[in-house]
Amino acid sequence: MYSSEATMPTAAMPRDASGPAQLRSLYPRHGRDARARGRAFMPRSHEPGRTREVSPAASSDMTPAAERAAAAGGAAGIVRRAATCAGQAHHDHGRRVSAERLFAAASPRRFRHGLCAVGRDPLAAAGPAADDRTGRARASSSRRAPAHLLAENMSATEPARILAGLRRRRGRDAHDLSLTIFRKICKGARIMTTRLNAKAIAPDAYNALRGLQNYIDACGIEKPLIELIKVRASQINRLRLLHRHAHGRCREGRRKPGAAAPVERLARDRSLHARASAPRSP
Amino acid sequence: MPDEVYDEARQQFSDKELVDVAYAIFAINAWNRLAITFRMQPLVAQGG
Numbered sequence: 001m002y003s004s005e006a007t008m009p010t011a012a013m014p015r016d017a018s019g020p021a022q023l024r025s026l027y028p029r030h031g032r033d034a035r036a037r038g039r040a041f042m043p044r045s046h047e048p049g050r051t052r053e054v055s056p057a058a059s060s061d062m063t064p065a066a067e068r069a070a071a072a073g074g075a076a077g078i079v080r081r082a083a084t085c086a087g088q089a090h091h092d093h094g095r096r097v098s099a100e101r102l103f104a105a106a107s108p109r110r111f112r113h114g115l116c117a118v119g120r121d122p123l124a125a126a127g128p129a130a131d132d133r134t135g136r137a138r139a140s141s142s143r144r145a146p147a148h149l150l151a152e153n154m155s156a157t158e159p160a161r162i163l164a165g166l167r168r169r170r171g172r173d174a175h176d177l178s179l180t181i182f183r184k185i186c187k188g189a190r191i192m193t194t195r196l197n198a199k200a201i202a203p204d205a206y207n208a209l210r211g212l213q214n215y216i217d218a219c220g221i222e223k224p225l226i227e228l229i230k231v232r233a234s235q236i237n238r239l240r241l242l243h244r245h246a247h248g249r250c251r252e253g254r255r256k257p258g259a260a261a262p263v264e265r266l267a268r269d270r271s272l273h274a275r276a277s278a279p280r281s282p
Numbered sequence: 283m284p285d286e287v288y289d290e291a292r293q294q295f296s297d298k299e300l301v302d303v304a305y306a307i308f309a310i311n312a313w314n315r316l317a318i319t320f321r322m323q324p325l326v327a328q329g330g
Binding site: 194195196197198209212213215216219220221226229230233234237 | 298299302303305306307308309310311312313314316319320321322
């Protein structure tokens with residue numbers, strides 16, 4: 001869904017959004033904000049530079065603001081307006097609107113959800129990404145898929161993709177909240193999801209292995225030694241999540257004082273890790 | 283498994299203990315294989 005720039009969220013909120021009344025002014029195209037900017041979002045046919053060249057008489061119909069924009073130059077003027085508007089999406093009638101409120105207003109339920117809220121506009125609006133956006137791109141982006149569609153299709157890899165998009169667009173106006181969610185996504189990107197439940201799919205094999213483990217646990221070898229064997233064998237086999245693994249063992253071992261310490265030390269010994277990354281032992 | 287390592291282990295462990303240790307190594311490797319392949323969650327991560 002993030003294949004092209006045009007489908008990314010932008011400063012322009014969906015036109016048909018039926019939010020609360022106070023949200024209207026957050027839409028940069030409409031209301032007092034737009035008027036205060038001197039009708040920055042006039043139709044393309046009224047584009048200052050072009051109109052003046054084709055029909056000089058028409059220039060008398062232009063507003064002073066439009067004439068100023070024309071003086072600034074056609075295409076360049078549009079680009080600047082888009083950027084300005086992106087900045088003003090964070091303001092409501094001159095007051096600064098927190099990104100928090102923007103998120104909450106966009107969809108309270110998804111705001112709570114955090115991850116899903118990222119599909120909404122404020123973060124994108126904060127960035128300088130609008131600098132290179134033309135009026136045409138803005139129009140198409142206002143018809144993009146709503147955020148909840150993105151959210152409901154969220155997969156395990158989605159946080160990473162959102163993160164990539166966010167990195168591109170996070171700009172000078174990025175609010176603290178965006179950072180919070182940013183971190184949340186960073187965290188989410190590392191979430192590991194279970195592929196298959198081996199125990200449920202082949203319970204007999206699992207129980208056989210479990211039976212072996214039960215034998216080992218009860219065979220008379222001291223518990224700390226068994227834990228050492230687990231840690232060391234895992235190191236030799238380059239188990240990456242070893243420290244977490246070992247942490248659990250240590251926590252388990254705390255019930256018996258002294259049992260955990262050697263395991264923990266062994267797990268944290270970097271030289272052992274170095275040796276474990278050497279070619280496999282026979 | 284080189285002879286000198288085996289002999290060293292023999293001095294530390296009885297016959298049964300040696301077999302048990304071997305099974306312990308085998309078992310943890312089996313668990314690891316299973317856990318890595320299917321990305322099983324450690325109990326710590328599940329809060330258990």
